Every structure is written in C-alpha cells, then in structure tokens.
Amino acid sequence: MPEEQISAASLGVLVRRQGAVVAALGLAAVPATQQALAVALAAAGDRTLFALPLPLGPGIATALRADGLEVVLLRPADSGATLLDFVAAVPFAFDILEQILSDPYQGITVADHTGTMRYVSPVHEKFLGLPPGGGAGKPVEQVIRNSRLRAVVASGKAEIGQPLEFGNAVTRVVNRRPVRRDGQVIGAVGQVMFRDTEAVAQMAAEMQQLRTQLEFYRRELDGLRESRGAVAELVGDSQAMQRLREEVAAVARLDVPVLVQGESGTGKELVVRAIHALGRPGQALVSLNLAAVPESLVESELFGHAAGAFTGSARQGRPGKFEMANAGTLFLDEVGDIPMDVQIKLLRVLEERVAERLGSHAARPLSFRLVSATHRDIGALIDGGAFRHDLFYRISGVRLQVPPLRERLEDIPALLAHFVLQFCQRNGRPMPCIDPDVAAWLAEQPWPGNLRQLRHRIEEALVFSPPERLALAAFGRGEALRAAPAPQQQAAAPARLKDHERSAALRTLAECGGNKKRAAERLGISRSYLYKLLGESAASRRSSQAL
Numbered sequence: 002m003p004e005e006q007i008s009a010a011s012l013g014v015l016v017r018r019q020g021a022v023v024a025a026l027g028l029a030a031v032p033a034t035q036q037a038l039a040v041a042l043a044a045a046g047d048r049t050l051f052a053l054p055l056p057l058g059p060g061i062a063t064a065l066r067a068d069g070l071e072v073v074l075l076r077p078a079d080s081g082a083t084l085l086d087f088v089a090a091v092p093f094a095f096d097i098l099e100q101i102l103s104d105p106y107q108g109i110t111v112a113d114h115t116g117t118m119r120y121v122s123p124v125h126e127k128f129l130g131l132p133p134g135g136g137a138g139k140p141v142e143q144v145i146r147n148s149r150l151r152a153v154v155a156s157g158k159a160e161i162g163q164p165l166e167f168g169n170a171v172t173r174v175v176n177r178r179p180v181r182r183d184g185q186v187i188g189a190v191g192q193v194m195f196r197d198t199e200a201v202a203q204m205a206a207e208m209q210q211l212r213t214q215l216e217f218y219r220r221e222l223d224g225l226r227e228s229r230g231a232v233a234e235l236v237g238d239s240q241a242m243q244r245l246r247e248e249v250a251a252v253a254r255l256d257v258p259v260l261v262q263g264e265s266g267t268g269k270e271l272v273v274r275a276i277h278a279l280g281r282p283g284q285a286l287v288s289l290n291l292a293a294v295p296e297s298l299v300e301s302e303l304f305g306h307a308a309g310a311f312t313g314s315a316r317q318g319r320p321g322k323f324e325m326a327n328a329g330t331l332f333l334d335e336v337g338d339i340p341m342d343v344q345i346k347l348l349r350v351l352e353e354r355v356a357e358r359l360g361s362h363a364a365r366p367l368s369f370r371l372v373s374a375t376h377r378d379i380g381a382l383i384d385g386g387a388f389r390h391d392l393f394y395r396i397s398g399v400r401l402q403v404p405p406l407r408e409r410l411e412d413i414p415a416l417l418a419h420f421v422l423q424f425c426q427r428n429g430r431p432m433p434c435i436d437p438d439v440a441a442w443l444a445e446q447p448w449p450g451n452l453r454q455l456r457h458r459i460e461e462a463l464v465f466s467p468p469e470r471l472a473l474a475a476f477g478r479g480e481a482l483r484a485a486p487a488p489q490q491q492a493a494a495p496a497r498l499k500d501h502e503r504s505a506a507l508r509t510l511a512e513c514g515g516n517k518k519r520a521a522e523r524l525g526i527s528r529s530y531l532y533k534l535l536g537e538s539a540a541s542r543r544s545s546q547a548l
C-alpha cells in the first residue's frame with residue numbers, strides 16, 4: 002500500500018504470533034506504528050483496549066488474544082470523542098474504567114436502541130444472580146423485570162434518583178441516561194446505587210428528625226415570644242410586682258388550677274393571660290365572665306348543647322367553653338359569681354375531666370387548664386353558704402394575690418408612661434413630654450379602682466391635653482385635683498416632713514422614669530432609704546384608707 006494511502010487509512014489490523022508480526026494491514030503496516038503498537042501491547046498486559054501514538058496523532062487499539070495469537074485492531078483516536086480523549090490522555094484510563102465497572106457499590110447496565118441488554122456489570126450480575134455475560138443479548142425486561150431502560154431509549158429523557166424495586170422489599174436508587182450519537186438515541190445506561198439507598202434512607206431519617214426538631218424549636222420560639230409579650234405586659238418593678246411575676250412563672254408550667262385574687266382593676270386578667278401564655282402557648286385561652294352571663298345561661302355556656310337539645314338551640318349543636326378550651330386554658334372570671342347549681346356540675350367536670358353537652362350523653366374527655374379569678378372574698382362566700390367548700394379547693398390549687406395599686410405606688414411612673422404610650426399608639430398620636438409632677442401627683446391620689454381607674458384618669462387627661470405635652474393641669478377637670486393637698490400646704494405643716502420627703506422621692510422617681518438607682522443617686526440617699534420612703538408611702542396610704 003502506498004505511503005500516502007496508508008497514512009490516510011482509518012483502520013489498521015495487526016496479527017502477531019508469539020510476539021512476531023505475521024500480518025499488518027492499513028494503519029498497522031506503517032513501521033513506526035508497529036513499533037508503537039509493540040510498546041503499547043507490552044504495557045497493556047491482558048487489557049484489550051489501550052491508547053497508542055500513531056504517526057498522525059493519538060490512536061486507539063483493541064487486542065484479542067488466544068493461544069499465542071494476538072489480533073489488534075487500531076484506528077486514530079477521534080479527538081471529538083470524550084472516551085478516546087480520555088483513553089489517549091490518561092495512562093491508567095482503563096484502570097479507571099475497570100474500577101467504575103467493578104465498583105461494589107454500583108451496578109451498571111447497558112441497553113441498545115432496540116431495548117436489548119448489552120452489558121451488565123459483574124457486581125450487578127451477582128446481585129441479579131446471573132452468570133457472567135448472562136444478561137447480554139436478552140430483552141431488558143427479561144433481565145430486570147421492571148427495567149425502564151427501554152422507556153428511556155424511547156423518550157430520550159434521563160431518569161435520575163428513581164427508586165427501583167427488586168422484590169423482597171429491596172429498593173435501590175437508579176439513574177438512567179439515554180446515550181446519543183449524532184443526536185440519535187442509540188441506547189441507555191442504567192446505574193444502580195447499592196450504597197446510596199441506605200445513605201438516602203439515613204439522610205431522609207435525619208431530615209425528618211431535623212424537621213421535627215425545627216418544628217419543636219419554632220413552637221418554643223413562638224411560645225417564648227408570646228409569653229415574653231404577656232409577662233412584659235405586667236408593668237411595674239415594685240417588689241410586689243417582681244414577686245408576682247416570679248410566682249406567675251413558677252406556677253404557669255405546672256398543671257395545677259390557679260385562683261387569682263385581688264381587688265377590682267388590679268390586673269387579674271393580665272396575670273391570667275401571662276399564666277396562659279407561659280403555660281399553654283399556642284393553645285386557646287377561652288374566657289367566661291360569670292358575672293356578665295345571665296344565670297340561666299351559665300350552664301349552656303360552659304357545657305354547650307347537643308343538636309336540637311332545646312327550642313331555639315343551634316341545629317348543629319354548640320360546643321361549650323369546656324370543649325373550646327380543650328388543651329388550652331379555661332379562664333373563669335368572677336368565679337365567685339357562679340350559680341350554686343352550676344357549682345356542683347363544675348365540680349364533677351373538674352373531678353372526672355369529662356363533660357357532656359346539654360341534651361347529650363356522650364362524655365368528652367377534657368384537658369384544659371383551669372385558671373379562675375375573683376375580687377370577692379371567697380371565704381366569706383363559703384361562710385355565707387354561697388360557695389361550695391369542695392369547689393373552692395378544686396379551683397385553688399395555687400392562689401395568687403394581685404396587690405392593689407396603693408401598695409405599689411412606686412410603679413406609678415412606669416404605669417403612667419405605659420398607659421400614655423398605649424393611648425398614643427392606639428390613637429396615632431406622638432408620645433408627649435410628661436411633666437415630672439404628674440407622676441408625683443398621681444401617687445398622692447387614692448385609687449380604689451386600682452389600675453383601671455388610673456388608666457382611665459390618664460387617658461381622660463390625654464384627651465384634653467395638647468399632643469406634645471401632658472401637664473398636671475390636664476388632670477384638673479374632675480374632683481381629684483382639688484382633693485389633692487396643695488404642695489404649699491404640705492410644706493407648711495411641720496408634722497408632714499416625712500410626707501415631703503416621700504413626695505420628693507416619688508417626684509424624683511418619676512423624673513428618672515421609675516429608675517430607683519438613679520433616683521436615689523439624684524436625691525443623695527441610699528437605695529434602701531428610698532425603698533423605705535416608698536414603702537412608708539404605701540403604708541401611710543393604707544392606714545389612711547383604713548380610717
């Protein structure tokens with residue numbers, strides 16, 4: 002064959018017997034190629050596919066060996082073909098291919114465009130119980146019952162990360178990819194992951210666990226936000242309020258019924274809200290004011306009623322407060338006003354933790370937490386036969402006493418700021434400057450209606466104030482301002498020296514925004530003396546009220 006024809010040939014065949022060339026055709030007829038082939042064959046060992054340099058560039062050769070005979074087919078490496086580039090460039094390319102094909106954690110299957118299985122990797126053959134080469138030449142479905150290689154050939158679309166059931170509850174993750182040449186699908190390759198199924202299952206389990214944890218922490222956070230908000234609503238830094246907040250926190254998480262006692266307007270409802278927010282965050286808080294509901298309706302409000310239980314009852318029936326509060330908190334406000342006949346029924350519900358709607362015999366289990374409140378003297382009600390002794394013990398696992406405002410006058414500056422801010426926020430007004438003598442004057446007033454009265458008084462003053470300033474004069478509309486002793490009169494009476502000190506203490510405290518440390522510094526007295534003055538202020542108010 003002429004030199005130019007040989008070099009332009011695209012194929013070569015070399016036959017060797019016992020290492021000696023017995024035939025060379027096409028590309029293999031070029032002496033330089035034969036030399037390169039001899040070197041490459043020696044290096045290839047028993048490998049059948051290997052790269053070698055040809056005079057016009059890289060080449061690739063396939064060798065078949067038997068009985069001392071070697072038949073080698075060779076051709077130039079197509080630089081556009083990734084595999085040939087790979088083989089030509091990497092001296093251990095075949096080792097890599099070998100490793101991929103014999104990876105113990107991955108099975109490989111190859112189908113041609115007719116859906117005939119061409120190759121099953123050794124690991125996969127073992128897994129399928131096939132002898133070596135046992136799958137080749139069969140329709141893919143005969144080798145793997147639910148194989149989708151034929152579908153991938155037909156659609157030309159890869160299927161990645163799909164589960165494939167092999168029977169006996171064995172599921173593996175499979176990737177299937179179409180193989181294209183010149184844009185045509187000529188086959189499909191399947192990759193079965195042996196290890197990754199467990200890894201995926203483990204990952205899924207871990208993800209599930211993380212999701213559960215996330216949900217838990219999300220709820221905790223919501224609860225914390227809610228509860229922090231609710232406890233922060235209880236304004237006041239007096240010792241009485243600090244103790245009350247501690248008691249609320251201690252009791253909130255326990256499953257004990259709580260009875261909140263205190264005069265009207267002291268903040269019992271706020272305390273109940275804080276207990277609920279801390280103890281059963283995210284659940285319902287269902288309230289029933291027993292003084293506000295007509296006596297005849299209390300029972301149906303609490304128990305609800307079954308469908309058509311009585312004339313005029315809702316057709317679908319209606320749940321009572323017991324049911325509505327389930328898993329949450331049931332707040333019985335003004336519990337001292339509960340009718341006697343309902344007291345017995347309430348007692349039964351609290352003892353048995355089940356309730357039936359009126360007109361029904363289906364008992365529903367309940368798990369609400371009970372918090373009650375009253376401004377009444379329950380002891381006196383019991384003595385007068387208006388409240389059951391046994392019910393009292395049932396509802397008052399823990400009793401919390403909310404102090405009246407006169408016992409925590411030092412909270413007035415903070416409460417003043419709080420109520421002013423609330424009013425302004427509600428009405429879209431700017432926060433005004435509050436004259437320092439306002440808090441001092443408020444602390445001098447009797448507050449039989451407690452915080453509710455204080456709040457109304459402040460709001461009334463705000464209504465008639467210029468938006469930028471709240472001055473003492475704004476409180477002059479009612480009787481209270483006139484009733485307060487004038488400062489000159491106070492100063493004039495020598496017996497009131499202590500009162501004067503107290504007033505100064507309260508005024509300075511107001512100027513310092515309720516900060517006792519700063520107030521004591523400004524007054525030049527110790528903090529404990531300031532506490533003493535404030536305490537005496539509360540005590541003196543108490544004794545004057547007692548008279």
Ligand SMILES: Nc1ncnc2c1ncn2[C@@H]1O[C@H](COP(=O)(O)OP(=O)(O)OP(=O)(O)O)[C@@H](O)[C@H]1O
Nearest residue numbers: 234235236264265266267268269270271376452453
């Ligand atoms: N510690 C507090 N901090 C801020 N506001 C408070 C505080 N205590 C009470 N208030 C406010 O005072 C008003 C009366 O409070 P609440 O209704 O809780 O009193 P109560 O004791 O339940 O009254 P009643 O016995 O009449 O039902 C409400 O506007 C409430 O927001």
